[in-house]
Amino acid sequence: MQKTTESAQDPRARLREYVSRQGLKFTRQRELIADVFFRSEGHLSVEELLEEVRKDDAQVSLATVYRTMKLLTECGLANPRQFGDGFTRYEPADKDDEHHDHLICRDCGKIIEFYNADIERIQEQIAKQHGFAVIDHKMELYASCSRTNCPDRPKRS
């Protein structure tokens, strides 16, 4: 069960490291927000994160969550995503750097991650054909589960 590097293993430790290296501070709020974020399934919006965080400390402000997520993004521990629902959602970036795409269910709101090597390869080809070098990419499949295989469908229904 143990990984090779212990720093990459514990996001909290990585944050603490980054923060001190930059002369910033590791506050109670940052610790709490990071913990909630990394413990989550990912793809939470700032509002949703705040809701979770406030179960632990009702005083935390929305602004602090916004600022902390920006910090986590800067230090490479979180990635912002935008699925067409109007707000930015974050996902942990600690998963072995392996790129993945998303399948978003329009019925139940569920977001599934997947990886497909063929797609990755074809993307490179296409960019090359047009004389470009791929920096980043994203693919989103919007689908319908018809509720058949969604035991745990989230709130937005």
Added chain:
Amino acid sequence: MQKTTESAQDPRARLREYVSRQGLKFTRQRELIADVFFRSEGHLSVEELLEEVRKDDAQVSLATVYRTMKLLTECGLANPRQFGDGFTRYEPADKDDEHHDHLICRDCGKIIEFYNADIERIQEQIAKQHGFAVIDHKMELYASCSRTNCPDRPKRS
């Protein structure tokens, strides 16, 4: 060069048709905005459209452009897109219904459309594997041209 149906050929006629069928009105502003939109390269934001439109009629308001683009979307002549730059961009939907994806250059802002049958096929497979039916999908390649092949790089540089 001629298409099968003449209505599908001229977006302005299609809009006129839709508008009258719905008991709506074909106003000077709607005609102008639609003309500018369909004459454009696509991927314009509402602000950018307004700028173009005002070269012809400086009185047109931003609200009307928003409302008209929503109307064009409803009648299937335009599709809203969101590339991470913060605003909604529209593209004409009159291109033979053929789906396409986007390659967005982070250097020059150019947006190139492409279509790849393998990708379309793989997407279907993936959704099926997870027990979903694809409703829609999008793939965006963010790339760098290093300015080598971008003779006509847009304003945002």
Added chain:
DNA sequence: CTCTCTGCAAATTCTTTGCACCTAG
């Protein structure tokens, strides 16, 4: 102690809406 953070509220940015006048059909 000092310099960063936090919470709050005000400010921004994109988009939508209410309303009085205007206009297409």
Added chain:
DNA sequence: CTAGGTGCAAAGAATTTGCAGAGAG
């Protein structure tokens, strides 16, 4: 004529920011 449209300005919604007091190092 009459319903729907337009322009304007105000309202909304998500996110950012200024500031005074709080707290980490």
